[in-house]
Amino acid sequence: MSSVRNALVTGTSGELGAAIATRLANDGYRVVGLDLRAPTVAGPWQHYSSDLSSIATLSATLDQIHREVGPLRLLVNNAAYYNPVSLWDLTPEQIQRTMAVNVTAVMYLCQQVAKQMKDTGGGNIVNIASIAGRGGSSQIDYGASKAAVINMTATFGRLLAEHNIRINAIAPALIDAGMGKVLPPAVKEKYLQTTPLKRAAHPREIANVVAFLASDEASYITGSTVDVNGGL
Incomplete structure (x- = not known):
């Protein structure tokens, strides 16, 4: 494999994605961030804009990254779409967008980046799932x-092992960032009271687990989902 370790992290405009990208950059990766929006703060990564709900757009952006940056050694599928509405207000359009961003784009990126990794000796993929x-x-x-992310991670783990590609997922509970900050205060407080550690996770705590799963310290872990949930 190439000595240059290129990592692609999706969703870097959010606090969790930024924390993951920063941790990986500190670990020596050349990090590429992919998000529909530009980051709100500058970080140690190269930003590319793309709409993950459009496979055509995502494919073109992935080709551009491959030309300009080179093959990837690590993929972190962190981006997700979440729009809290009641069951009765949920529309087919929202269902389609949720699945497009959270499932189809993740599966497509795993497949396409795994092709690069297979041709260059292997690599790692980490998917951010959820306790949900x-x-x-x-x-x-x-x-x-x-x-679906948890299920596909297990399946990809079996399919990619022979190519020296490990893939794992992380299932966090409430994180003090992004979605965790839009919950109504009463709902958030009730959730925290049921959490044995009585607090939300800090983004860096999830980033630390990403870094571990991407490292040689986790060399015998693949197809697994690691719960990072404060004891739930």
């Missing part, structure tokens, strides 16, 4: 999409 994918969620489209 384990036991359901009041936001049914989001929970279903994250269950």
Whole structure:
């Protein structure tokens, strides 16, 4: 494999994606960030804009990254779409967008980046799932999409192992960033009271697990989903 370690992290305009990208850059990766929006703060990564709900757009951007940056050694599928509405207000359009960003784009990126990794000796993929994918969620489209991420991670793990490609997922509970900051205060407080550690995760705590799974310290872990949920 090339001595240059290129990493692609999706969703770097958010706090979690920025924390992951920063941690990987500190670990020596050349990091590429991919998001529909530009980052709100400058970070140690190269930004590319793309709409993950459009495979045509995503494919073109991935080709551009390959030309300009080179093959990838690490992919972190962090970007996700979450729009809290009641069951009765959930529209087909929202369901389609949730699945496009959270499932189709993730599966497509895993497949396409794995092709690069297969041709260059191997690599690592880390998918950000959710506790919502384990036991359901009041936001049914989001929970279903994250269950799909957990399932595809297990399947990809079996399919890619022979090519020296490891793939794992992380299932966080509430994170003090992004989606975790848009919950109504009463809902958030009730959730935290049921969490044994009585707090939300800091983005860097999830980034630390990403870094571990991408490292040689996790060399015998693939197809797995690691729960990072404060004891839930």
